[in-house]
Amino acid sequence: MPEHHQSVMFSESMCALNIKTDGIYIDATFGRGGHARGILNKLSKKGRLIAFDQDINAIEYANKSLADNRLTLVHSAFSEMLSIITKQGLIGRIDGILIDLGVSSPQLENAQRGFSFRVDGPLDMRMNQTTGISAAQWLRSANEEEIANVIYQFSNEKKSRHIANKIKKYQKNHVLETTLELANIVSKVIKKQKNKHPATRTFQAIRIFINQELKQLISALEQSKDILSKNGRLSVISFHSIEDRIVKRFIQKNSRQKPFPKGLPIIEHGIEKTYLKDLGKHLTSKAEISNNKRARSAILRVASKN
Numbered sequence: 070m071p072e073h074h075q076s077v078m079f080s081e082s083m084c085a086l087n088i089k090t091d092g093i094y095i096d097a098t099f100g101r102g103g104h105a106r107g108i109l110n111k112l113s114k115k116g117r118l119i120a121f122d123q124d125i126n127a128i129e130y131a132n133k134s135l136a137d138n139r140l141t142l143v144h145s146a147f148s149e150m151l152s153i154i155t156k157q158g159l160i161g162r163i164d165g166i167l168i169d170l171g172v173s174s175p176q177l178e179n180a181q182r183g184f185s186f187r188v189d190g191p192l193d194m195r196m197n198q199t200t201g202i203s204a205a206q207w208l209r210s211a212n213e214e215e216i217a218n219v220i221y222q223f224s225n226e227k228k229s230r231h232i233a234n235k236i237k238k239y240q241k242n243h244v245l246e247t248t249l250e251l252a253n254i255v256s257k258v259i260k261k262q263k264n265k266h267p268a269t270r271t272f273q274a275i276r277i278f279i280n281q282e283l284k285q286l287i288s289a290l291e292q293s294k295d296i297l298s299k300n301g302r303l304s305v306i307s308f309h310s311i312e313d314r315i316v317k318r319f320i321q322k323n324s325r326q327k328p329f330p331k332g333l334p335i336i337e338h339g340i341e342k343t344y345l346k347d348l349g350k351h352l353t354s355k356a357e358i359s360n361n362k363r364a365r366s367a368i369l370r371v372a373s374k375n
């Protein structure tokens with residue numbers, strides 16, 4: 070099984086975390102541990118890293134390849150961060166959180182996981198193989214309108230209705246079970262584009278829905294406000310505009326100072342306290358993109374807790 074994942078925006082995200090040698094950090098998306106190793110390398114013996122991944126393969130890989138007593142591994146969705154950090158007595162004590170969204174290369178390249186429209190495998194798409202329903206099961210139980218809505222909402226695919234209609238027609242005579250069956254159905258509706266497989270958007274949308282990726286992200290961002298220490302850093306790498314918009318709006322909303330409405334007692338300067346300071350966004354360098362196509366669409370946004 071392929072085990073390599075080339076970490077995206079590695080040095081930018083290490084800088085963004087502003088790592089203190091004795092600090093406590095969270096890697097919300099361990100993957101194959103590229104970023105996690107970078108963080109551990111900057112920590113002293115007193116530092117700690119708590120790493121999450123909802124994919125059991127990522128956790129098994131970490132257990133085999135990264136023996137380090139400063140590292141705590143958690144097999145869980147990162148939306149459980151607040152409850153796990155609370156149990157550990159670390160609320161308000163985390164110096165930085167890194168969230169590197171999306172799927173890892175080993176997930177994408179393992180046909181059995183069902184994420185890829187290029188290799189044939191069961192149409193699964195679950196990041197956490199131990200819970201939830203597969204994409205194939207969902208496509209069987211959902212009606213045409215539900216499928217069209219998911220495809221449109223999570224990828225802005227203009228032909229979502231047409232694709233959903235073709236899926237349901239196909240299912241009248243076949244059991245839709247594999248990635249290539251779905252990719253072929255979509256390819257009959259969407260014209261071939263230069264650098265993009267016709268099924269790219271549809272696969273992205275169904276994957277986001279199956280893993281509830283946007284809900285997960287929104288929940289983790291909200292939780293970061295309680296988890297982070299003063300001056301603690303929040304760094305999020307996203308890979309498409311829908312995710313990036315969520316991160317951007319969250320940071321803007323929590324770093325914008327609003328004057329108090331008239332009539333309230335005058336409190337220091339009449340300005341509401343903000344949770345975060347917006348430290349801006351970073352795009353991938355040309356050099357990185359030429360080495361790693363996956364980095365093409367990455368955007369890193371950084372904020373610090375006030």
Ligand SMILES: C[S@@+](CC[C@H](N)C(=O)[O-])C[C@H]1O[C@@H](n2cnc3c(N)ncnc32)[C@H](O)[C@@H]1O
Nearest residue numbers: 076098100101102103104122123124146147169
């Ligand atoms: C892009 S990879 C991370 C790569 C990692 N930064 C590295 O350098 O190897 C994303 C990882 O996050 C995990 N993941 C995605 N969403 C998650 C969530 N809501 N909770 C926990 N893990 C998640 C995926 O299973 C995948 O292993």
